[in-house]
Amino acid sequence: MHHSAHSSPAAPPAASGAPAGPTETAVLNIEGMTCASCSNFVERALSRTPGVQRATVNLASEKATVEFVPAQIDRAGLKAAVEQAGYQVHEPATPAASPLASSDELDQRKAQAYAQLKRRFGVAVVLAVIIMPLSMLMLWPSLMARVSMPVLNYVLLGLTLPVLLYSGREFFVSAWNGLRHRTASMDTLIALGTGAAFLYSLAATVAPHVFMRQGLMPEVYYDTTATIIALILLGKVLESRAKQRTSAAIKALMGLQAKTARVIRHGQEVDIPVEELRLGDEVLVRPGEKVATDGIILAGRSALDESMLTGESLPVDKTEGDAVFGATLNKTGAFRFRVTKLGADTMLAQIVRLVEEAQGSRAPIQRLADKVSAVFVPVVVIIALATFVLWFNFAPENTRFSLALVNFVAVLIIACPCALGLATPTAIMVGTGKGAEKGVLIRNAEALEKAYQVNTVLLDKTGTITRGEPAVTDFVPAATAPADTLAQLAAVERQSEHPLAAAVVRYADAQGAARLDAAGFAAHEGRGAGATVAGQPVLVGNRRLLTEHAISLPADLEHAAAQLLAQAKTVLYVAVAGQPAAVLGVADTVRDTSVAAIRHLQQEGIEVVMMTGDNAQTAAEVARQVGIARYFAEVLPADKAAKVKELQAEGRTVAMVGDGINDAPALAQADLGLAIGSGTDVAMEAAGITLMRSDLQGVVTAIALSRQTMRTIKQNLFFAFVYNTLGIPVAAGLLYPFTGWLLSPMLAAAAMALSSVSVLTNSLRLRAAKV
Amino acid sequence: MDTAQLLVTLGGVALMGFVGWFFFLAPHQVAAAVSSSTGVQQVDITVKGGYSPDVIEVEKDKPVQLNFYRDEDNSCSEELLLPDFNLRRELPPFQTTAVELLPRQAGTYEFTCGMHMLRGKLVVK
Numbered sequence: 001m002h003h004s005a006h007s008s009p010a011a012p013p014a015a016s017g018a019p020a021g022p023t024e025t026a027v028l029n030i031e032g033m034t035c036a037s038c039s040n041f042v043e044r045a046l047s048r049t050p051g052v053q054r055a056t057v058n059l060a061s062e063k064a065t066v067e068f069v070p071a072q073i074d075r076a077g078l079k080a081a082v083e084q085a086g087y088q089v090h091e092p093a094t095p096a097a098s099p100l101a102s103s104d105e106l107d108q109r110k111a112q113a114y115a116q117l118k119r120r121f122g123v124a125v126v127l128a129v130i131i132m133p134l135s136m137l138m139l140w141p142s143l144m145a146r147v148s149m150p151v152l153n154y155v156l157l158g159l160t161l162p163v164l165l166y167s168g169r170e171f172f173v174s175a176w177n178g179l180r181h182r183t184a185s186m187d188t189l190i191a192l193g194t195g196a197a198f199l200y201s202l203a204a205t206v207a208p209h210v211f212m213r214q215g216l217m218p219e220v221y222y223d224t225t226a227t228i229i230a231l232i233l234l235g236k237v238l239e240s241r242a243k244q245r246t247s248a249a250i251k252a253l254m255g256l257q258a259k260t261a262r263v264i265r266h267g268q269e270v271d272i273p274v275e276e277l278r279l280g281d282e283v284l285v286r287p288g289e290k291v292a293t294d295g296i297i298l299a300g301r302s303a304l305d306e307s308m309l310t311g312e313s314l315p316v317d318k319t320e321g322d323a324v325f326g327a328t329l330n331k332t333g334a335f336r337f338r339v340t341k342l343g344a345d346t347m348l349a350q351i352v353r354l355v356e357e358a359q360g361s362r363a364p365i366q367r368l369a370d371k372v373s374a375v376f377v378p379v380v381v382i383i384a385l386a387t388f389v390l391w392f393n394f395a396p397e398n399t400r401f402s403l404a405l406v407n408f409v410a411v412l413i414i415a416c417p418c419a420l421g422l423a424t425p426t427a428i429m430v431g432t433g434k435g436a437e438k439g440v441l442i443r444n445a446e447a448l449e450k451a452y453q454v455n456t457v458l459l460d461k462t463g464t465i466t467r468g469e470p471a472v473t474d475f476v477p478a479a480t481a482p483a484d485t486l487a488q489l490a491a492v493e494r495q496s497e498h499p500l501a502a503a504v505v506r507y508a509d510a511q512g513a514a515r516l517d518a519a520g521f522a523a524h525e526g527r528g529a530g531a532t533v534a535g536q537p538v539l540v541g542n543r544r545l546l547t548e549h550a551i552s553l554p555a556d557l558e559h560a561a562a563q564l565l566a567q568a569k570t571v572l573y574v575a576v577a578g579q580p581a582a583v584l585g586v587a588d589t590v591r592d593t594s595v596a597a598i599r600h601l602q603q604e605g606i607e608v609v610m611m612t613g614d615n616a617q618t619a620a621e622v623a624r625q626v627g628i629a630r631y632f633a634e635v636l637p638a639d640k641a642a643k644v645k646e647l648q649a650e651g652r653t654v655a656m657v658g659d660g661i662n663d664a665p666a667l668a669q670a671d672l673g674l675a676i677g678s679g680t681d682v683a684m685e686a687a688g689i690t691l692m693r694s695d696l697q698g699v700v701t702a703i704a705l706s707r708q709t710m711r712t713i714k715q716n717l718f719f720a721f722v723y724n725t726l727g728i729p730v731a732a733g734l735l736y737p738f739t740g741w742l743l744s745p746m747l748a749a750a751a752m753a754l755s756s757v758s759v760l761t762n763s764l765r766l767r768a769a770k771v
Numbered sequence: 772m773d774t775a776q777l778l779v780t781l782g783g784v785a786l787m788g789f790v791g792w793f794f795f796l797a798p799h800q801v802a803a804a805v806s807s808s809t810g811v812q813q814v815d816i817t818v819k820g821g822y823s824p825d826v827i828e829v830e831k832d833k834p835v836q837l838n839f840y841r842d843e844d845n846s847c848s849e850e851l852l853l854p855d856f857n858l859r860r861e862l863p864p865f866q867t868t869a870v871e872l873l874p875r876q877a878g879t880y881e882f883t884c885g886m887h888m889l890r891g892k893l894v895v896k
Contacts, residue, residue, distance in 0.1 A: 062809060106861060106863050109844075109863055109864065113844060113846065113864075117846075170845055173820075173843070173845070174820050174843070174845040174847060175820070176820065177819045177820020177821065177843065177845075178820035178821050178889070179820070180819075180820060180821070180823075181819075181820055181821025181822065181823055181825060181889075182793060182794055182797055182821070183794075183820065183821040183825075183888065183889050183890065184794060184888075185820075185847055185886075185888035185889065186847070186886075186888065187845070187847060236846070240846070356859065357857035357858075358857070359859050360852060360853070360854065360856075360857045360858045360859030360860075361854055361857045362852075362854030362855075369887075370883075370887055373886070373887045373888065374887070374890065375794075375795070377794075377888070378790055378791065378793075378794035378795065381790050382787045382790055382791065385783050385786050385787045385790070386783070386787065388779070388783060389779055389780050389783035389784070392775075392776060392779045392780075392783075393772070393776050393779070393780060404779075417886065417887075417888060418886050420887075421885070421886030421887045421888065422886060425852075425885065444857055
């Protein structure tokens with residue numbers, strides 16, 4: 001999607017540079033300036049306007065920058081001044097700003113339209129309930145004898161008119177508007193059907209003798225007209241209610257945004273609306289508060305609930321230097337952060353945009369339905385006309401006109417293009433919304449459809465199956481080692497910047513080892529490091545480091561080291577005071593959730609294949625741990641896409657799961673790319689699905705969700721096609737020669753009203769789906 | 772076959788032919804975009820029971836701004852779909868909604884209402 005370069009007038013005006021006067025600056029897009037003198041003219045016109053301090057007009061960019069005093073003039077006033085000078089101000093209708101900008105006005109209008117729809121439905125129902133029994137008086141001959149038929153008809157006419165003119169007006173207006181554009185919709189069918197029934201009844205009421213002279217009974221169909229309109233409106237009311245719920249997920253996402261932020265301005269804490277935040281602002285967040293926007297923590301530490309963005313239910317610990325995201329909830333501590341992203345750039349806005357885009361995309365499966373609905377209505381009108389002609393020609397002479405009319409109306413009314421049109425998009429809206437709730441961002445409907453077809457998942461090992469960072473898995477102290485060996489070791493490693501050292505420190509902290517001080521730290525290039533802790537020299541590093549210091553391992557440590565190496569772990573050797581003290585096994589550990597997720601995928605009939613840059617031994621070990629049978633080892637980053645191709649060449653539909661930038665070509669090559677972790681932007685662009693949670697459970701969720709959504713779509717399409725292909729012939733009276741069945745137009749209206757509602761309801765069932 | 776049947780048959784067949792011609796064969800209203808001096812190709816489209824114009828010609832690789840003015844509050848036209856550009860927009864009644872996009876490839880892209888009843892084409896040249 002392209003974002004226009006036009007500056008948005010809806011954006012808050014930037015404060016002027018003047019420190020004293022309360023002026024604001026606005027940028028107007030001027031249209032109609034053809035020459036330099038025009039721009040001068042506009043500039044003068046603006047400058048002379050009261051309240052304007054300064055105006056500059058740029059002919060090339062067609063923009064006027066106006067500094068004005070808001071107390072004296074507003075944007076509309078400036079616009080008027082430009083228009084008075086004979087030029088136009090172009091106001092982009094939709095602010096190109098954040099998708100989170102509230103659409104209160106739109107919601108209000110919708111609420112109004114819904115209330116009006118309900119009123120129209122109410123009127124139609126009340127009148128139809130009166131009209132129905134009155135039309136059936138002929139069922140009681142004794143009653144009928146006392147009522148004059150013509151009078152009754154006029155009474156019915158009077159009751160039906162409001163139904164037609166008030167409740168059903170929209171159908172006729174819309175049908176007429178459509179005809180002017182040579183398009184036809186459901187409204188066209190309803191207008192034609194009810195219009196035909198009404199006009200015939202009107203003629204029979206006003207000029208019954210004309211009918212009698214032809215040997216016809218002047219029958220009226222006011223009940224049909226009123227009931228059809230009431231039923232269709234009922235369908236619309238239900239449909240409108242259900243439709244609001246299909247977009248509930250995205251509404252909920254948008255509603256997550258914080259309204260205010262507590263910033264530090266001029267050394268003071270002030271609460272301001274989030275729209276007024278600027279990049280670089282320092283924002284304070286107290287326990288229980290929402291984070292206003294994206295930023296980096298400057299001071300403090302806390303646990304944050306990020307489940308609204310990632311679907312991860314456990315709070316995440318954050319401290320100085322960590323990124324925080326708008327709309328997440330601060331749980332325990334207070335902290336201060338610097339604003340790095342605002343409005344449309346924030347994580348929340350990106351998620352909303354991604355979901356919105358997905359909801360606007362078209363699923364390939366929908367193509368047939370689209371083709372059918374393009375010609376649907378005109379074809380139904382033609383079928384209805386043919387029905388009329390055939391009944392008129394083949395029915396007994398005294399009933400041929402009424403039978404032809406009733407079946408003509410039934411065909412028009414039962415046809416439901418809506419069910420076809422709603423089948424796919426509603427399911428996709430609910431499915432993608434559900435995904436967003438679970439931290440699974442689906443890029444478009446095509447990705448959803450692909451995910452459904454996937455039969456092979458290729459996992460990049462590092463950062464996907466494993467955490468992507470080394471961790472200490474084994475700590476084996478020598479029999480003779482002092483009890484505080486671990487604390488001494490950690491004291492040395494705290495001074496080091498090596499990633500393995502960081503793993504040792506984390507391990508020591510987790511074990512609750514004491515914090516000791518180290519002095520005289522020295523790094524031994526390519527071998528390890530050493531320092532003096534509590535007066536004793538401590539060495540930690542690889543085997544060479546110990547060998548160089550002429551320290552040999554006792555048998556128990558020797559044995560432990562050999563075992564660790566056999567498990568493809570990196571081994572660290574520790575010596576304290578010239579004596580061997582411990583060996584440690586360090587490895588990139590498998591995430592807790594990986595084993596379960598992989599087993600789940602395999603149970604779904606999906607083959608899971610692993611790919612890694614590590615050597616075959618390490619690859620085999622990890623594959624064994626997580627239960628993967630097939631793997632590729634020693635794959636260079638550049639060859640990852642080739643491995644995807646290799647699997648595709650075997651006739652598989654491959655989903656590639658990866659994280660970093662070097663996975664992007666492989667993600668793009670795969671039938672479906674899943675980017676894991678809050679990920680890099682590059683990976684997000686290349687991926688069909690982005691998993692906000694950094695574990696494999698998201699892959700399971702994504703595939704389960706796509707399967708359920710596609711199943712719903714197929715059910716919907718099947719229902720819509722079957723409904724129409726069965727309903728129309730039955731309404732046309734195809735069964736009559738064999739069974740004597742005819743479909744009353746009123747039943748047709750009920751069926752039609754329920755058909756689109758049932759499609760919607762089926763889509764909404766996805767909201768409750770377990771994924 | 773009596774006279775009435777003959778008349779109904781002839782009338783019916785003629786009407787069917789007319790419906791087919793009216794919806795499928797009659798020419799459409801075509802409009803080419805007007806480029807503003809900023810290089811944005813703009814087209815104003817009125818939404819009222821359909822899109823007029825309903826065939827819009829634009830040049831590729833230049834930003835396009837489609838200004839949809841929805842001149843009704845009939846619920847049929849409340850959504851606008853441009854699936855090839857992943858766009859789904861709500862069009863508020865009696866307001867202009869600008870839809871911006873950048874066509875990179877020549878071709879014909881359909882835009883429709885939420886239920887695919889109203890339709891128009893964006894022809895990128």
